[in-house]
Amino acid sequence: MRGVNSTYRLCAVRISSAFRTISDDAALVIASQVPLCELVREAKEIRAALVGEQADRSTKTEVKIRARMQSVVNWQAAWDNSSKGRWTHQLIPSIEPWLNRKHGQVDFYLSSRVCFRSFLKHFGHDTEDGCPECGSGIVEDAQHVLFECRRFGYDRQILMETTGARVRPETFVPLMLLKEAKWEATAAYAASVLRTLRRTDNERREATA
Numbered sequence: 001m002r003g004v005n006s007t008y009r010l011c012a013v014r015i016s017s018a019f020r021t022i023s024d025d026a027a028l029v030i031a032s033q034v035p036l037c038e039l040v041r042e043a044k045e046i047r048a049a050l051v052g053e054q055a056d057r058s059t060k061t062e063v064k065i066r067a068r069m070q071s072v073v074n075w076q077a078a079w080d081n082s083s084k085g086r087w088t089h090q091l092i093p094s095i096e097p098w099l100n101r102k103h104g105q106v107d108f109y110l111s112s113r114v115c116f117r118s119f120l121k122h123f124g125h126d127t128e129d130g131c132p133e134c135g136s137g138i139v140e141d142a143q144h145v146l147f148e149c150r151r152f153g154y155d156r157q158i159l160m161e162t163t164g165a166r167v168r169p170e171t172f173v174p175l176m177l178l179k180e181a182k183w184e185a186t187a188a189y190a191a192s193v194l195r196t197l198r199r200t201d202n203e204r205r206e207a208t209a
């Protein structure tokens with residue numbers, strides 16, 4: 001089971017295009033991959049419900065749908081109570097609308113957090129975690145960069161005009177789910193921000209090399 005679990009996790013991580021450092025819980029949500037324990041529970045439930053019964057196709061479908069709905073309820077409770085992936089939870093608090101979205105591919109930039117200095121410092125790739133633009137004491141993490149940093153004020157303004165909504169952590173993903181054009185605009189914003197961070201990080205490395 002352990003081997004299966006780690007392979008399953010690897011799949012989720014691959015789908016979410018993230019590095020392996022992303023937490024399992026967040027990777028599964030980003031990849032819309034129902035946790036393995038829930039799939040096992042579903043299979044058991046479906047088998048138990050249909051045993052000895054000459055179920056027609058609609059009954060089978062109904063049983064499967066019910067089992068999946070229960071999985072999402074359980075998964076949501078586990079996601080709310082997990083200590084991991086809290087940043088992703090802030091962006092994607094509700095699993096169901098994320099799972100059932102009709103548009104939106106998750107690309108590398110949307111699932112990545114590797115360019116933030118807080119992350120780089122945590123993993124020993126940088127000595128500082130402060131935002132180089134906004135002054136000392138302000139940590140360069142996802143929250144700061146995407147929603148507060150003055151470096152990206154102009155890009156945020158453009159995004160706000162395109163989507164017609166303020167750029168905030170709690171509205172970021174719901175906005176993306178609303179319409180494909182909003183998804184594209186938001187994803188483009190995140191990609192642009194992270195590209196800039198990566199460029200800055202490379203320049204810093206070259207300067208100290």
Ligand SMILES: [Zn+2]
Nearest residue numbers: 131134149150
């Ligand atoms: Zn800043």
